[in-house]
Amino acid sequence: MEKAIIALAAAIAIAVPAVATAWAQSRIGSAAAGALAEKPELSGTAIIMVAIPETIVLLGFLVAYFIIG
Amino acid sequence: MIKEMAKVQIIGPRSVLDDCVAALHALCAVHIEETPAVSLATDAGEFSLKIPVDKEKEKEKARLGAETAFVKELIALLPQSARPRTVVVERGDIHGLVEKAGAVKNEVTALSRRILELKDSLSIIEKYEKLLRAFAPVVPRLGGFKNFDITGLTIEKKRSDAIKLLEAETARITGGTYRMFVIELDEATAGVVLAYQSKFSSKIREMLSGKPISEMALPAEYGGMPLLKALAEMERKKAQLPVLIREDTARLNALSNEWLSTFAGLLRAMEDAIDEFGVLESVAGARFSFAITGYVPLEFSGALRERLFERFGGKVVVRELEVKEEERDLIPVLIYNPAFLRPFEVFLSAVPLPKYGSVDPTPYIAIFFPAFFGLIVGDVGYGAVIFILSLWLRRHFKENEVCYNITKVLTVSSLSAIVFGFFFGEFFGDLGARILPVVFHPLFFHRAESLKTFLILTAGIGAGHVVLGLIVGGVNLLHRGRRREAGAKATHIAVLLAFFICLAAIAGYLPRSFFTPALLAIIAGSACLVLLEGVLGPLESIKALGSILSYVRLMAVGAASVVMATAANRMSGKAGSLVVGILMAGAVHIINIMLSLLSPSIQSMRLQYVEFFGKFYEGGGRRYKPFKKR
Structure with a gap:
């Protein structure tokens, strides 16, 4: 039972930030697509902007790792 | 690195102003600045004027502007089949060549228009191709009839009873003096040619009106012709038009081969001349003297002084000005790195240019981008595939500087992936360790374990x-x-x-x-x-x-890559057939390699831009744009 709870906790620790990251990236991505239609030279900045929220899921991954480990 | 710049003022007598501007243009080193009225006012009173640009020069500039547009139009009209050679046109030759360009443009315009018209005619005939082909056997048989009218009709095949009715009615009107041919045009339509004595024309047309059959519509230019003549004319033109188009296109290509390079050179010369007139608007001075202010790389300021001395024998002098604190942000930025670092400057295109005096991050990117990429990919096999791919891409992107630089960065990064692959003992995941454990075994640690x-x-x-x-x-x-x-x-x-x-x-x-x-x-x-x-x-x-x-992303994405590669190898073992197994593993490895091209690049780039640059990078610099020939 305890193992199951630990596994569930780890799953939640990574799942919630993953959903949060996906949501943030979807908002940034659609805004970036709009900006790129107007100014294609912003492609580099757009990539960076889309990649920024990934840190959230990485932190979630770390928490999950420490919960299991 | 960001080159140190010197603010210079070039001073000389008004009599040599044009020559001096031309000399600076040829030197391609001075970033010319508009001389601000405020600084002039604080200088000696004599020096507080803007030199008015000559009326004649204004006219010449306007004329060149109009002629430039004209030459651009001409270049756009010429076929760009071959890459133009570099032809240097002297300023003195501009007007002569512009006159020649006028004659060439007339010929090119006429040829282009004629080719367009011929192509239009051909495309109209091609639309009637089906009709021509279908009636080809009938035309000779009808050609011998005298005082006969011929009408072409189209009838939907599903109304086949209409053909019988048409024949019966025609026989009734003409008393049997008619010929009728039915030809299949396509799956749904039949073509009917009726030949009858001219005296029955009005009755036949009366009979045809209001029936579910339609007379063949010929193109407008053949509208007044009888059907037979129109078809014969279309057949003749169909053979003749491609020959005429080829001849005109060949003439157009010959004109392009003869003149395109010259006119490209002419355009450059005209734009250079306009640039020189433009610089005159930035010149300050007095009645007998002029001053041009600008920036040059510090290491070139001595050479600039010497070259101008050689050219004007001391009449023109270069003095170095002190840069005020408030002007520091306005100093143009020239980034110059050794050749092996230059491809990595491509990363700066995504961020604003660094400010003068701040840090050019190119050398750091050249070390850390490939290192992070290698750490994530970390596979000898994948690295080798990316290496070969980058060399192949390099051959295809020779013309595009940005893409070419990206392929160079990819080459270096793939080598880094190979080196890290040896350290981690990975060759297409655990394939190397299974086949050749002596070579492929983790020297540091196993990434997935x-x-x-x-x-x-x-x-x-x-x-x-x-x-x-x-x-x-x-x-x-x-x-x-x-x-x-x-x-x-x-x-x-x-x-x-x-x-x-x-x-x-x-x-x-x-x-x-x-x-x-x-x-x-x-x-x-x-x-x-x-x-x-x-x-x-x-x-x-x-x-x-x-x-x-x-930076933990380096571990997360790297571990995901090795797990996927290992999974590909295990899938092949469970396929049951060697060939199917190899195909399955190959497919997954290809997907993983594609991901390895994209994800490590983006992650590594992001670490540079967001985490590293954020600690020192100051954007907002002005690009150094020397006054140079095009």
């Missing part, structure tokens, strides 16, 4: 990289005399180091007694940061810690 070690390694790399960013920023600020900000950077480093000591003491890597002094150092450092940067100062240190954790 030693996640903790990999995690600590990447966090350590992150700490080093972020601290390096702070050091680079601090040293640069110190050089620029911004001691307070440099002190804040040093304090951030101290707070971070104290935090690491705290962590090491908690984890047992350092004696427990280190904890309290380190904690006190963090508190003291934070207080210093409040003093140096305000209440938000300590937040920067916390952000730096977040940045360090962000």
